[in-house]
Amino acid sequence: MAEYLNPYIPKKAVIEKTYFESRDRSLKTFDIKPIECEVPEFIPGQFCEVSVLGYGESPFGIATSPTEREFLRFTVNRTGFVTNKLHELPDGSVVGIRGPLGNGYPVEKFKNSNIVIVGGGFAFTTLRSLLVFMLHNREDFKDITVLYGARTPDLFLYKDELAEWEKRDDVSIVLTIDRPYEGWDKKVGLVPPVLEEMAPSPKNAYAVVCGPPIMIRFTLPVLFKLGFKPENIYTSLEKRMKCGIGKCGRCNVGHKYICKDGPVFSFEELNKLVEDL
């Protein structure tokens, strides 16, 4: 039992199922189930440290919603030491999990408001969690609008689900790609101009923006122009991490730690901190 209280010791979990999200095989989704305990309770926007023993651990946003508790889903971009090893592991392999970590999106605050989700690239993981959570508790939220951009059609995550959501009439989904692509009959254009064109109302609304830094940089002015206030715009930050619990000092922005005080921050909060991202 003492082990349970040790935040550095991962819980054993098995990779139940994996599949590639993109044909270029850079994005792979892992459905992971703890072996000795239930899937822990969590909030959309939280993350876990996933260990491959002998290789290290890396933080990944939880892509499943708290309303789906059969397993934890992570979508991992193959990029370095740990993520390469993870991609190579066969189904059935045992990994370690620490978490849920971080604060998550303020879903209680979001209730009874219009929600505008703006996502880019593979940062859509925790946005999926948030979206599925809101759709499951649909009556708690007003209008839900999603703008999701990717470089090419191949790089969208969760394509089957996106197609399902597009059919629903209680959520408005706009998918856009950077440049024209053969066979793509939906929107073409970068996220910021497409958002400007959609012009979601800032009234009783929160915007959640996650994606590459450059996308965020150009999306913010659009939101401000539309009348969104910094306190009503949220984002999820990333920085190199180790401990994930605010101890190792690694992930600070000003006096806040992304792993513990974040990863979700409003722009009102970020405006008080140094620029160090």
Next chain:
Amino acid sequence: MKKIRMEDFERELSRWGTVFKRTEEGFMEKDTLFSGRSRQSPKEFLLPREEVLFVARKSKDDVEILPSKPSKKKVVFGALPCDMKGLELTSKNFMQDPQDPYFKKRMENTLFVSEMCQYPSSSCFCRTFGFGPRAQMGDITYFKLDEDTVLTIPLTDKGKHALKWENYPEAEPQDLKIMENVLSEVEKKVEKLDLSYDFNRQREVYGSDVLNESVFHCINCGACTFVCPTCYCFDIRDVKRKDFVIRERVWDSCMYFVYSLEASGHNPRKERTKRAQNRFMHKFFYQPLQYKEYGCTGCGRCIDTCPAGYDIRQTVLKIQSFLEGQNG
């Protein structure tokens, strides 16, 4: 206060645990006590350079995770007030929620016996931070009356139980008078910077030309971070052996390029001076915002150690006058 012969004092303490005395280098199992501040602070007694977090043994189709062995009982003997202040500040990070179980265990297994300081140097500025040479800290504190005698008093329950205090005589009034005189002379030799600026103004300072210029000579060697009693950054790494893996944490330094290097190649502190700026900000803005106390103890180790001659006192004074200037 009790008056005890140094020899008896040490012998009794050694019953509590292995005694590590202040030496020129650090705290070690040595016979003599160094007359001065040691190069290394005693932070490694709570946060060792390398610490096993757990060992994972792999069998055919399972992994067994074994927690690391508990630490042994140790007495840190002769820690100076600035050493103790450093441990106190470091504890704030490790003991706040979620508590760090390794750090906590080491706290329990260590007895801190502090010495009131008689060794001021030109790099000392501890009085800036609300304490000084006469501060009584740790589980037991003592004043070295002469080479063979201490005046001492327990400060915690742990300290009370470590010695048979009732067996020793009270200090004489003239002993206390000597102590008072010596300490007030020492105090006079320690610098006290007059700091008052608004910690919330972090955005104006980080990345500013004044701060950039002030830390410009830093070569990012990281020496100051290793000798600093309040620097606690660590890295976590896996060490692979034939059929087991050791996950351990090791001292790290925010002065290094790879510290904040991300997998994408992006590095928020890719410039040399940004890393030096961050260290300064952490001590003089971020920690005060987090804990309402400066993250510096004024021990002066970084000033003595820096190969580039960087003096953190100059930076904080420059920043203070910069902020005052911005007001007008």
